[in-house]
Amino acid sequence: MAALARAWSVALHGVEGHAVEIEAAIGGGLPGIHLVGLPDAALHESKDRVRAAVVNSGRSWPNERIVLALSPATLPKAGSGFDLALACCVLAAAGVVSQSALERTVLLGELALDGRLRPVRGVLPCLLAARAAELGRVVVPAATLPEAALVDGLDVHGAESLSEVLAWLMSGRPLRRPGSIAPCLRTEPPDLADVVGQPDARHALEVAAAGGHHLLMVGPPGTGKTMLAQRIVGLLPALEPDDALALAAIRSVAGRLPEDEPLSTAAPFVAPHHSTSMAALVGGGSRTAKPGAVSLAHRGILFLDECAEFGPHLLESLRTPLEEGEVRLARAEGTVRYPGRFQLILAANPCPCAPPHDRDCICPSLVRRRYLGRLSGPLLDRVDLRTRMQPVTALTGAGEAAEDTATVRARVLTARAAAATRWAAHGWRTNAEVPGPVLRTRFALPRSATRPLDAGLRVGELTARGADRALRVAWTLSDLAGLDRPERETVEMALYFRDRRAS
Template identity: 85%
Template sequence: MAGLARAWSVALRGVDGQVVEIEAAIGGGLPGVHLVGLPDAALHESKDRVRAAVVNSGRTWPNERIVLALSPATLRKTGSAFDLALACCVLAAGGAVAQATLDRTVLLGELALDGRLRPVRGVLPCLLAARATGLERVVVPAATLPEAALVDGLDVFGADTLSDVLAWLAGDVALRRPGPVAAGAPVAPPDLADVMGQPDARHALEVAAAGGHHLLMVGPPGTGKTMLAQRITGLLPELDPDDALQLAAIRSVAGRLPDDGPLSTVAPFVAPHHSTSMAALVGGGSGTARPGAVSLAHRGILFLDECAEFGPHLLESLRTPLEEGEVRLARAEGTVRYPARFQLILAANPCPCAPAHDRDCVCPSLARRRYLGRLSGPLLDRVDLRTRMLPVTALTGLGDGAESTATVRARVQAARAAAAARWAEHGWRTNAEVPGPALRTRFPLPRSVTRPLDAGLRAGELTARGADRALRVAWTLGDLAGLDRPRRETVESALYFRDRRAA
């Protein structure tokens, strides 16, 4: 027996897929299976899984030399998603499957020893890559059909077993098709009116939501830092379809995509514990580099509670994604990029002992300085807003007249709409995304307005980056006030939120 066949699958590099051509050649030597094309350990073991699945599905495994080549040969292939394509390609080379049925068809899925088709990660970005390449049909594990339904322009089929796929290729049965895209059940966000007092912090949260700015809150325990952070998602706009699909692709690669309502338009809120590892925070891990918390928070909120308890190396690792909006993870076979354009919310106690009131603090002054000193100057320079939370001294009357999430959200949406209209032709959506040179050259403000920034630079209280960030905050404050351009008082208010009293 001698034969040659080919099938198609997809390899992942970060959240980008690349179509892989699988070729099978049978004959010309002693019986055995040889897999070439830079497979990792999981893929190299697929030879045994595929053979057992084929035999236990009632098919005959060719008792000859089998060479399986995955192209492009220089691309590292990882994971078990190639199992189904390998099995069908071997059977096609042996004459059990017609080659014409495999043309322009992508096969994804891990095979169990009894022939069951198990779900794999990253189905969504794999289908996006298949569509971009011009392939027409995709077969995926039936459990991943809700995720596959997010991609239009492809004929998607779901199977439970290898036998089902082979019978479908022979034209004997029909495979399952995806249903309508499931929308997640709407969940009402917690209300901002629940937070007692803290007018400065509430205003800072509104400004942060309106302009996409980063925020630091410092205050004793029980003052509402976590409550405020959790309520910012209710102020943010829904994700547009492209951002929602990109977030779903990141979650798919990370194995975090929910079965019910995989396409969520709610801005994500990710809050890692201070004991988290570097790989869990920014991404990584052995073998395939997986997305971390900063990527799972893409187009949403990354909240670091008790941020002074995080290791300095963890905090410093945030500086690059804060500036560039992506994470680059270097591996021996190349660099993987994950989107990471998030909004950073930091919360910290003023000192290690964290008393309910400053007068009860027992920490030496040096210990207090060292505690918040873990937040380095370069990191704090990238935080646009800083606010101090004060102890709650009374319960009576604190909640009277507190604005609800709906009320504040209306102002935030109006401010965001004004910013989006102003920056539309330049491709920016929020004030926080506008580069400083563009603000200074294309949208210059009168010297009388920017004089407080000049004074801060001369006094050494601001860096050039800090002045640019204060200028962005000033534009946001102007949008919230309904102004066309910032005024001197809005610039002074922006500097008020950058002073060092909160750090």
């Protein structure tokens, strides 16, 4: 009769972890290792890594038939993070480690051939899954202990090698424990006072930050489009604890989690280059799809500078995340979902030659139209605010100094607090998240206030979606003005920011 043993690990599917029970059976046939349970190529190769690590750690490898089963059998398993669990399970079946020592214990980590324990991606979502499955103890590579410290309610241990783990399982020799979480220091972004002029664009940026709206800035080079975009992060509030943890999980899966500050409460700012690929923008890759810039900007800013230089297929791929707040990537192994609720900031030159002043443009009208025509109507319809940047005519002015970030941020936070209070019972945080039908029914404005929207719909200047988005902007403008609800003037101002001539 074959000797049996069980251990636990976690399989990642996107940012969702699933507890995996690993079973080892030794005996009953010719010597060999058989791994079943839908392993990918990296996991299939773990048989040789695990055997070498066990032997080089001073333990004997059973010279018998070994069957390793990963359950649920229908769930695809990927990566090298199962190595440690496989090794301990085989040694438990061989009688080296007692089965009781492995009960309710999750083992994560890749094994080097000499037995060293190497870090793997996605430790944070793996620990969240272990906690949800009520598996009380977890062993992770020591290098990932700062990341593991973010999850409470688990008995977490860190090890440098397989030998340390075996000594802990067999004789209780203590392993490393996670330290206290270092306080997150907010890094102050560049100040808004650095931007010269551009009152309309500054106002649009403030409205975008206050309501969570998407923004398009069009203007000649050197007018401050990138400067303004980089400064919107300083206007946004700190992330809620759940959002910060979700962002950390995405970064962990992508291998982008900073070791010195794993849990950041600052809104992310992601600015991919226009030559980026589809997989880098929305996520993807061979076999298991990895998160892209859209997900790394979750609850923050995705900035596309020179957006007209992006391929049309890249820009159109943003339409679904903009509406639904998530990215769905279909592969042969299944469909993975990554969060992707972000604010889109677009910046573009008015034409390919992009002179400092429009009077110097040498582009024919058809070329100018085609250039910004790469931003399709359906995409622009999802952009709430559009503003035209004007050439800077003087670096210093005789008027008052421009408002700094702290002053504008105070107004933004007040407006956000008003919106959060109003929508709290419905589960929405910002005006940009409120569905249009709600604004037109339960929170309907007087006919006198919405008459400009009706006029725009009647002459074809607005779509139904555009009217809903203008309503959301109007609510944000009223929050910034301290009003209880939008008036006709705020609705007209919202339509001013949607004027197609601004782009």
